[in-house]
Amino acid sequence: MAVSVAKQGYHLGHGEIDDHHDTVIYNETRDMRLLGFVLFLCADVILFSSFIFAYIYLRTTVSPVWPPIVDGKQLPRLDVAFACFNSVVLFGSGVTMHFAMEGWRHAKKRMFNLFMGLTILLGAGFLGGQGYEYMHARIGGWGGANGSIFGASFFTLTGMHGFHVFVGVCYLIILWLQVGRNVYTQDRYFGLTAGTLYWHFVDVIWVALFFLFYLW
C-alpha cells in the first residue's frame, strides 16, 4: 500500500519510507560502527579508571607515606625528566596522526604516507622509551619478592597503556598496508577513523597517567 504517513504528519525518525517502492531505508553501517567503537572506548576508559582508582586508593588510604616504605627505606620518586621527553614523543605522534588524516581527507597521498609513517615511528619510539624507563625505575618490582604497591600500580597501569600503544602501532601498520592496497575510498574509510580515534584515546589516557605518576 502506498504509505501516506508523511502526509499525515507523523514523525518517523530513523529511516524513511519510499512512497513508490514501499521500502524502508536505513542509514546503516558507518554511524552504527562509529557509535559501537566509541562505546568500546568508554568501556576501556572504565578499565583504566578502575586501576587508577586502585592506585589512588592505595596511595592515599592504605600507604601512610608516598612513595611507600619498603624494608625500612622509602622508595625514590620516578624520573620526571625522561618521562617528559617520552611524553613529547607520544603527543607528537598524536599531532602527526592528525596531519595524516588531514592528508587523507584532502586526498594528498604523499602527506598521508609521510605522517602515517612518522606516527608509527613515534609510537614505536615511545614503546622503546618505556622499556628503557622500566629498566631504570627504582620503585620496587611489579611482583614477586621485591614487589611494592608503587611498582604494582605503576607497572600495571603503564604496562596496560603500553599494551594499548603496541596494539595501536600494529593497527596503524595494518591500516597503512590497507591504504596501500586501496581498501578505503575517499567516502568510505571507517577503519581510518577508528584508528585515529583509538590513537588519540591512547594519548589522552597517557595525559592522566603522566599527571598521576610523575607530577603528583
Next chain:
Amino acid sequence: MATLAPGVKTGPYHAVLDHIHPEPTSFIRRYIFSIDAKVIGVQYMITGGLFFLIAGLLAEIIRAQLMSPNGAVVTPATYNAIYSMHGSAMVWMVIIPLVSGAFGNFVMPLQIGARDVAFPWLNLVAFWMFPVAGIILFSSFLVGAPDAGWTEYPPISLQGPPGTSLWCIAIFLVGVSSTLTGINFAVTMLKMRAPGMTFTRMPLFVWAQLATSPLLFVATTALGAALLALFVERTFGVPFYNPAHGGSPVLWQHMFWFYSHPAVYIMILPVFGIISEVLPTFSKKPIFGYKMVAFSTVSIALLGFTVWAHHMFTSGMVPWLQLPFMILTMLIAIPTGVKIFSWMATLWGGSIDWKTPMLFATAFLITFTCGGLTGFFLAAVPADYHEHGSYFVVAHFHYVLYGGSVMGLFAGFYYWWPKMTGKMYNETMGQIHFWITFIAFNGTFMPMHWLGLMGMPRRVAIYDPQYTFWNQFASVSSFILALSMLLFLYNMLIWTPRKGKPAGPNPWGGRTLEWMISSPPPYYNYKKIPAVLAAPYDFGNPLPYIGLDAAPGAVEATPTAESHPVPTH
C-alpha cells in the same frame, strides 16, 4: 521519495527484500555458529539452562548438608567450594546470560522491528565466549574449586586453591562477552529501531534492555580490572590486595562491588521489562504510567552506580562514607516503588486472564517486593551491623534473584515460548509448576529471614542445633522446588514439541511487534519493516503499525485522528 525526518539522509541500503546477510543453508552455519540473533538467543537459553541445572544441583547439595546441624554429606572444605560455585554460576553463568543474552537477543530486535542486531558477528563471538567460560569455571572442580564465596574476598582468595585462578579467567571471559553484548545492544536500540519508533514508543522491554546495556559495558569492565589484579596477585605476587605486602583487601571490595551492585540491576532490569510486557497483555489494559515506568528504569540504572559500598558497612571502610551510601541506597526504593505501583495500577480494573506467565508475573510483584523491603533493612547501617553475613542476607538476595529474576524469567519463558517454538505449552502443567514453585520458593527462603535474625551466620557447613527445624523446613522445600523444575522441563521440552497445538502469530493478544509475525519468526523477522505510530499498549485501539507484512490474524492499523492523534510538533 518522502522525507519524513529532516536531516535524515538516504543511503543505498536495504530495500524490502534486501538482506543484511544471506540465509545460511548448512546446519552448522544455521544453528551452531549462527549470526541470527534469534538462534543466538536460543543458544544462550540452552547453555544458561544447562548451567542452571548444575548450579541448582549444587544448591541441593548445600540444602542436603544443612538437613542436620552436623551434616556429613560433604566435608566443610567441599561445602565452601560448593556454595562459592553455586553463587558464581548462578550470577554469571545463568541469570546475566539469560536476561540479556537469551531474551535480549531473541525479543529485542523483534520488538524494535529490526532484522538482526547491529553487529551480528560480534554477537556470535560474544555468545561462544560464554560456554567456554562456563566450562572453565566448572572445570575448577578438577583442580580444587574456589572456596571464598562468590565474592572471593582477599586475602582468603589469595590463598585459595588453584581453581580460584580458573575462576578469575572464567569470570573475566564471561565479562568480555557481556561487554560486547552491551555495546551491540546499545547500538542496535539506538540506531536500528523501525521508522516512527521514537523513544516514547519503544516497548518497555526495550527500555529495560536499553537501560541495562551501559551497565553491561561500563560496570563489567570494572570487574575485569578487579579480576585482572586478583589474577596477577595470585600468579605473580603483585601486591594489590595482600596487607602483608602493603595492599588492601578493602580495595578488592570496592572494585568488586562497583561492578557487582550494578550487576544486581543487570540481573533485574530486563526482568522488569518482561513484567512490563506480561502485565498489560494479560490485563488487556495499557500499562499505567508508561513514561514513569521507562524513566524509573533509567534512574535505577544510574543510581545503581552510586550505592556499591552498602555491601561494605562492616568492612572497615571510611566511616563518614556510610551515611551517604545508606541514603543513596534508600533512594533506589523511590523509582522501584514507582514501578511496583504502576504495575499494580495496571492490574487495577483490568480483565485479567490468569495464564501461567501472568501468574508468575503477579507472584514476582509479591516476592520481589519482599526482597526489596529486606534490602531496606540491610541498607540501614545500624541494622546491617547485626544482619551482615547472616542468613538474613541470604534470604534477601534469594528473594531478589530467585523471587525476582528467576520468577520473571519463568514468566518470560512461558510468555515467549509459543513465539519461539510456534507451539503452545500445556497450560495445566504450567499452572501446577507455578503453584509448586511459588509455595516451595517461599518455604525455602522465608525461614532464612528468621534464621538470620536469630543469628545463624551464612557460609557454614555445621550450625547450632537451635536452628535445626527451620533449616530442615527450608531443605525439604528446596527439594520440592527442584522437583518442580522437572515438570517445567517436561512441559517445555517434551510435551510442547510433541503435543502442543500451533500457537499462531499472537496467542496472547499482545500488541508489541513480535506478535505481528508468524511463530517462530521467519529468518529475517520482517519482510517489510513496519512504521510505528504510537506506543504499543493502547488496548482497544487499532494496532499502531503500518506497512507491515502482517501474519494472518494480526490486524493492521487504520489510523484515525482519534486512535493515533497526529503530534503537534
